[in-house]
Amino acid sequence: EPLFTMKPGKTYKYRVCNVGLKSSLNFRFQGHTMKLVEMEGSHTVQNDYQSLDVHVGQCFSVLVTANQESKDYYMVASTRFIKNVLVGKGIVRYTDGKGPASPEIPEAPVGWAWSLNQFRTFRWNLTASAARPNPQGSYHYGSINITRTIKLVNSASKVDGKLRYAINGVSHVDPETPLKLAEYFGIADKVFKYDTISDEGLAEGATTVTVAPNVVNATFRDFIEIIFENHEKSLQSWHLDGYSFFAVAIEPGRWSPEKRANYNLLDAVSRHTIQVFPKSW
Incomplete structure (x- = not known):
């Protein structure tokens, strides 16, 4: 049975998550x-794609026109960047379809360089939605002065025989007293410490992981530049819960202030989840 039917x-x-x-x-x-029209709540420039890489936590909306021969077609999802590729298929049927889907499934791209290049084609649609100022009073993110730069480096190590993942060397655990409750009753200093991690990221070669509450203090309405840096051999997906950000650049290697010259300060897409490729930022 088909998952969906389409009229010629x-x-x-379709929203793909x-x-x-x-x-x-x-x-x-x-x-x-597929004509890409939205990602994570933001309207995009409507480019056409043969396939799309969707990383963990991401959602895309695409428009598909039923303009081909009336029969069945496959929609295909396959894993990326792993040795043993897993493939999932579903049938989309034209309402007057008269034939099965072709067994020749379109091939997926290979390697993460292709995915990086596709990311660079994503652009915010500046002609869609009404203009509104951000909290800093500007109508455009590229004209706002950066208040603070925070580099967040993911790492993994074993602690007491268990694998722990960490941000800037600290693997978060919740204290017995909930964080916001401790703040409300004025006992935060007895429950956890603010800013246990440095804004500078993880020191070169550092492998030690500390298990503790990991709470970063920030000033209301600061405009913060966040650098996600991945020193690992596998792709990482970063999500800022409750916030959106402008993904202005992805590049291999380590970040440095000179890399700001490569930022897209015009029409980067506002989103809440971003992939960071191996040995990249």
């Missing part, structure tokens, strides 16, 4: 192009 000549919107825990996915629609 009609255009349909990666709700997994680890693997990036490549999504493609057999015999059709």
